[in-house]
Amino acid sequence: MYEITTLFSKISRTLVRGITALAISTVMISTAAADIPTTYNNSCAACHDSGALGAIKKGDSTGWQQIIKQKGMPALVKSVKGGMIQMPAGGLCDNCSDDDYRKLIDYMSK
Incomplete structure (x- = not known):
């Protein structure tokens, strides 16, 4: 026992x-990753504030809406996760979820 x-x-x-x-x-x-503005500043702002390397600038709602419409949000999130020619995989956010990426894209588009 x-x-x-x-x-x-x-x-x-x-x-x-x-x-x-x-x-x-x-x-x-x-x-x-829940604090989207902080996550943006720590991972996305390096390129999306200035438009470096052809990144769509934060606040360029026309540019963002065009790419969202062209690719669709699921494909855009997949591109961010996998990386693009100019952008590293994950866009410098090591712990972002798909939902975080969607929120970040939405945040940058306004």
């Missing part, structure tokens, strides 16, 4: 640690 209780206790502690680690990492990831 002692062995079963000890084993159950070890499994419980391991499970609690795993769930805690998962919860902490989920919060860290979601908060890291």
Whole structure:
């Protein structure tokens, strides 16, 4: 009986640690990319503020609407994730989700 209780206790502690680690990492990831203006400033602004390397400038709503219409949002997000000739994969955002990329594109288009 002692062995079963000890084993159950070890499994419980391991499970609690795993769930805690998962919860902490989920919060860290979601908060890291959740603040779109900060994420933009840390990853996109280097090119999209100035239009460097042919990047569509933030606030150029006509340019953004044209490319969104031309490619479609899913393909545009896929391009960002995979990188383009001038832009590294992920657009310098290591922890952005597809939803974050959509929000960033929307943010830049206004």
